Amino acid sequence: MIDHGLLVQMLIGALLGISVYLPLATGQLSLATPAFYAVGGTLAALLSTRWAALGARVDGSFPLPSFLLELVLGGALAGLLALLVGRLVLRLQGIYLAIATIALVEIVRVAILNLPFTGGAVGIFGIPQPFPTAAGYLPPALALLLLAGWVCQRLEVMALGRAMAAVREDELAARCMGIATTRVKLSAFxxxxxxxxxxxxxxxxxxxxxxxxxxxxxxxxxxxxxxxxGGSRSWLGPVLGGLLLTALPELLRPVGDVRLVLFGLVILLGPALFPQGLVTPALLERLGRWGEGSRP
Amino acid sequence: MIDAVLQTLLNGAASGGVYALVALGYTLVFSVLGVINFALGALFSLGGYVTYLLMGGRISANGALPGWGLPLGLPFTPALLLAALLTGLASLLVERLAFAPLRRRGAEPLLYLITSLGAGLVLVNLLQMLMGAEGYAFPATALAGLPDALQVAGARIRSVQVLLLAVCTAAVIALTLWLERSRSGRALKAVAEDATTARLLGIDSEAMLRLAFLLSGALAGLGGGLIGVSISLPGPYMGIGYGLKGLAVLVLGGLGSVPGAIAGGLLMGLAEALVPADASGWRDALAFAILFLVLLLRPRGLLGRRQVEKV
Structure with a gap:
């Protein structure tokens, strides 16, 4: 018996992995993904519980079109925020950018905790369900992952994707070649x-x-x-890493309290054991055409 | 009125002192290795718990060990110093596990971020497993001999905050004197300036690196013990918040700058203390809002050095 809930969680992990990977593909270490994730989630939670026009019913069910609309709106709001913040923070380099994005995550977290309409520490609960069981979330999560993967794969042959790789390898050289590096970094962000x-x-x-x-x-x-x-040289890396590392703490549940210690050990020792990640450039080579475009 | 003003300023300076300790902890390692040790927040928690145990504090470990405690009850000062030393040793272990394997390989700096965070995760969850998730308050007699409040210029102020500020000031002065005056302190600065040249001059840069980790952990442990005794131990995650604030202070002052870390800490502590009580929920965001502004206006920090990118 496969636990559908765990599968959905794993797919969510893979999606978030791709989200962290995209700025990294331009050489920018951004840790802002949880802030955008929180913004999208909070918007959906607010809209579906407070805005009757979306059609939440008393029995806790929710119309599918409204759910899909929320996916679009959540992405749009997060994207808008990224456009505003990105213009400011993407001037920063290296560890400064990482710390600025950690600051963004903390500001968003404290805001959600303290705003009068987001439910404080308890949060928003009783969010209506578009599907009767956890298994129902598999198709939309899988579709979103395939869409994200398709976009990443398309990027490899598009001018934007090639510019992203150029900026990652050498930003100064890319700028000298006439690539609008800030625009490229902002697009990925x-x-x-x-x-x-x-x-x-x-x-x-x-x-x-x-x-x-x-x-x-x-x-x-x-x-x-x-x-x-997972490996930061292709979008397949974060997908694999997201699937495995989301499943790991759940699969370790039988060992009790030690599981989070073991999870920490994997993160502590993993980079020394697999410095290039599980999906290495050599592995991509062997995957042939499918991974070919993913190499720098 | 004067009481309240003085107390507010003192509270700010005291927590600012602790932020400065954490920021100096980051600074020591950053100046030598050029990376940030994200396990520092967890070491801060460890310092708090070790101080508590050394003073004879009881734990229950989620009910597994009800009322268990070490069979000793050290007074606060030796307990704090010993805890700082033990946290420093734990920091050496972090270096050995999270940094040394990557350093030998010459791995990219991004990987240190992951491994040090992993080390922190292990440490916090070990604490949670061994000590339990519940909070602990130090016994009321922890600071026996220290009066509850002091009279200063006609105002009554809480003496714990004075103690906090005094210990932080002493630690910062000792560290600065050591860096400026002693042979080993100068050797550390030489390694921070240019590791290759320092090695050619016969300085054992590996030993200096270990020393930086030891001191960095000790500073975090000191901070944890001080916050524990002045407030309480709210749980193993207590250090994460201080670790993040220390990071904000670090950038505020400029990465790698010792005076910057001290000034940044005080500035941040005072700014937080001035947040009115009815907006206290927003206090935790203030540090990061300030950080954000500073990064945008002065990307190298208030007292940071400018670097020019070369082709």
Whole structure:
């Protein structure tokens, strides 16, 4: 018997992994994904519980078109926020950018905790369900993942994707070649935010409750681990990392309290054991045409 | 009225002192290795718990060990110093597990971020497993001999905050004197300036690196013990928040700058203390809002050095 809920969680992990991967594909370490995830989730939770026009019913069910609309709106709001914030923070380099995005995550978390309409520490609960069982969330989550993967794959042959790789390899050289590096970095940042926002909207319905803890510094780290342990040279890496590392703490549940220690050990020792991640450039080579475009 | 003003300023300076300790902890490692040790927040928690245990504090470990405690009850000062030393040793272990394997390989700096965070995750969850998730308050007699309040210029102020500020100031002065005056302190600065040249001059840069980790952990442990005794131990995650604030202070002052870390800490502590009580929920965001502004206006921090990118 496969646990459908766990599968949905794993797909959400893979989606968030891709969201962290996108800025990294331009060489920018951004940990802002949890902030955009939280924004998308909070928007969906608010709209579906407070806005009757979306058609939440008393029995806790929710019309599918409204759910899909929320995925779009969650992504759009997160993308808009990324457009505003990205213009400011993407001037920063390296660790400064990472810390600025951690600051963004913390500001969003404290805002959700303290705003008068987001339910405080308890959060928003009783979010209506578009599907009667957890299995119902599998098709939309899978569709979102395939869409994200398709976009990443298309990027490899598009001018934007090639510019992203150029900026990652050498930003100064890319700028000298006439690539608008800031625009390229901003595009990747916004794409990453849109994906995180839509994923948040999906997760809010799936989890049924939503609070400030959903987007914290801890989650930022875990998501980065998806990318690093999976491999940061192709979008397949964060997908694999997200699937495996989301499943791991759940599969370890039988061992009790030690499970989070073991999870920490995997993150601690993983980079030394697999410095290039599980999906290495050599593996991509062997995957042939499908992975060919993914190499730098 | 004067009481309230003085107390507010003192509260700010005291928590600012603790932020400065954490920021200095980051600074020591950053100046030598050029990376940020994200396990520092967890070491802060460890310092708090070890101080508590050394003073004879009881734990229950989620009910597994009701009323268990170490069979000793050290007074606060030796307990705090010993806890700082033990946290420093734990920091050496973090270096060995999270940093040394990657350093030998010459791995990219991004990986240190993951491994040090992993080390922090292990440490926090070990604490949670061994000590339990519940909070602990230090016994009321923890600071026996210290009066509850002091009379300063006609105002009554809480003496715990004075103690906090005094210990932080002493630690910062000791660290600065050591860095400026002693042979080993100068050797550390030489390694921070240029590791290759320092090695050519016969300085054991590996030993200096370990020393930086030891001191960095000790500073975090000191901070944890101080916050524990002045407020309480709210749970193993207590250090994560301080670790993040320390990060904000670090950037505020400029990465790698010792005076910057101290000034940034005080500035941040005072700014937080001035947040009115009815907006206290927003206090935790203030540090990061300030950080955000500083990064946008002065990307190298208030007292940071400018670097020019070369082709």
């Amino acid at each position: 916004v794409l990453s935010a849109v994906l995180a926002g839509s994923t948040g909207a999906l997760a809010a319905h799936f989890l049924n409750t939503w609070n400030a803890r959903q987007g914290s510094f801890d989650t930022a780290v875990t998501m980065l681990a998806f990318v690093i342990l």
